Amino acid sequence: MEKTIIKDQLNRPLRDLRISVIDRCNFRCTYCMPAEKFGPDFAFLPKSELLTYEEIERLAKIFVSLGVEKIRLTGGEPLLRKDLPTLVKKLSEIEGLKDIGLTTNGVLLPKFAKELKEAGLLRVNVSLDTLNSELFGKINGRGVGVDVILEGIKAAQDAGLGVKINMVVKKGLNDSEIVPMARFCKEQGLQLRFIEYMDVGSTNGWKMDDVVTKKEIYELLKEHYLLEPVDPAYFGEVAKRYRYEGTNVDVGFIPSVSESFCSSCTRSRLSANGQIFTCLFNGEGHDIKEFMRKDVTDEEIADRITSIWSGRKDRYSDERTEESVKTRKKIEMSYIGG
Template sequence: MNKTIIKDQLNRPLRDLRISVIDRCNFRCQYCMPAEIFGPDFAFLPKSELMTYEEIERLAKIFVSLGVEKIRLTGGEPLLRKDISVLVEKLSQIDGLSDIGLTTNGVLLPQHAKSLREAGLKRVNVSLDSLNDQLFGEINGRNIGTKPVLDGIDAAIKAGLGVKINMVVKKGLNDSEILPMAEYCKNEGLQLRYIEYMDVGATNGWRMDDVVTKKEIYHILKNKYELEPVDPDYFGEVAKRYRYKGTDTDVGFITSVSESFCSSCTRSRLSANGQLFTCLFNGNGHDIRDFMRSGVTDEEIIKRITDIWNHRNDRYSDERTAETNKNRKKIEMSYIGG
């Protein structure tokens, strides 16, 4: 497949697309969907507002023609979307798409892992912020312990899916779990990604003082393990990775706050209601869903996406201060995923 590689004003190519398929979640995690905001009466998007699988497939083909190589399905909780494996199968048949992943809290993986793998899914990123049942229940807002998530991880491994574990670290909340999580993932041969607590959306009460930086986490790990740096696999790889010496298992850090990676960002995002966002921290989306539903051709959609990406100049993490966090409009994680 011949691709047209588009680049933005800072010469950043578009290679990675995140697609949020639903805005609902079975958790009320305080990092992205705090219960006091997303309670039982919260008005989620009606079904008609969500992109259909056929619309997602059409857009995915267009994005791949523009250089996208990787697609990750997100939410909310993407496994709440009915027949999600049908969408995965549609995407897996797109010529030129090399990788399809999915981010999940893992609870529904025992029901879906096998069918997702058979449909063409390659890997899952499972969110797990603590191994302590009580603490984990507080974080997810539903008092759900770790067993359903651990069972989901086991189901994904048995199904033949690649598994990465995502742990958001917040000072004073779960920073005591840094070493227990490292030990668990190392023993299980799982890739762990420590994620600095970020100011996504406008509802999680983010403060700079709550951030545990990559440098701090790294020094905690170095006191117990011998780590050696791992070279990036590709341009735009977000995680800064290290390998436990003498093993094939690595650990990584997502350093959006302390060590920004705006200069090499190759990622774009489609929200659950079909808005295109060129930055996780940008609240100004570009309508694609209604534009597509107006009857335009693929060529017209290509021109719209190309114009949006070519004029992209996002550098929020480079410019972040306490004041920019207060004053900038942002999209909520439940709409855009991670």
């Protein structure tokens, strides 16, 4: 299939695909799977509703033919999906794919990091919202301490994987951990991304008052470090990056609440049950799984994806209001990934 580059109504190309491989996690985090909503009786997707690895591979090849250059595997916790390195191997062999990563809480990295690297994985994004074990146990809802995650980070580094730390900051919960996290990552040579607390899904009780903005975090860091801006590495890079002066270590901010980047968004998402979402804040996806299972050709699937992306005009963060936060239906993070 000849490689093309498709664009949406606002002239945004499709370059980046997030694939959620499973809808469950071994944590019940405050941010995306709060325990009061995702208790032991919560009905997760049956296996038959999940895309198979063969289906994911097929769709990934088609997405790459349409311009996608980067794929990140997400969840839930993607390492809970059986034989995940097998899928990584399949994806890493797709001609034209330049980058493949994985977002994880890090718990299972000591077991899988080496195998993932050998399968072709290039990097991992590890979610870590504090270095305080007591607070971290409260956030993850399982009482799991930080040491387990630090072991996972080390295992990824030892395996030769690139490592990036994602810290979601919520006012009154872990904003006191901003400087300690920056200090730790700087000393360890780890890239750190501060993520503004977002109104994803409908279960995390989001309020604007809970948001610590990029500007607030940046001003706090400036009290401790000299920071110099870094140019975007590519069109559509969502992180605003800075480098600690005199080092090659950078720190970034993902300000989707305070500084929208809708105008340069190049990202599509494929949920665990085969729905294409053109925006993280969408409540309605486009079912590609059932369409694909009707014995259609790759060209027909490509046409369907092209139609979905070409008709895209999502600008949720640009248009966010107090009313839209309350009334707009949004997909849960456990289904769509980050």
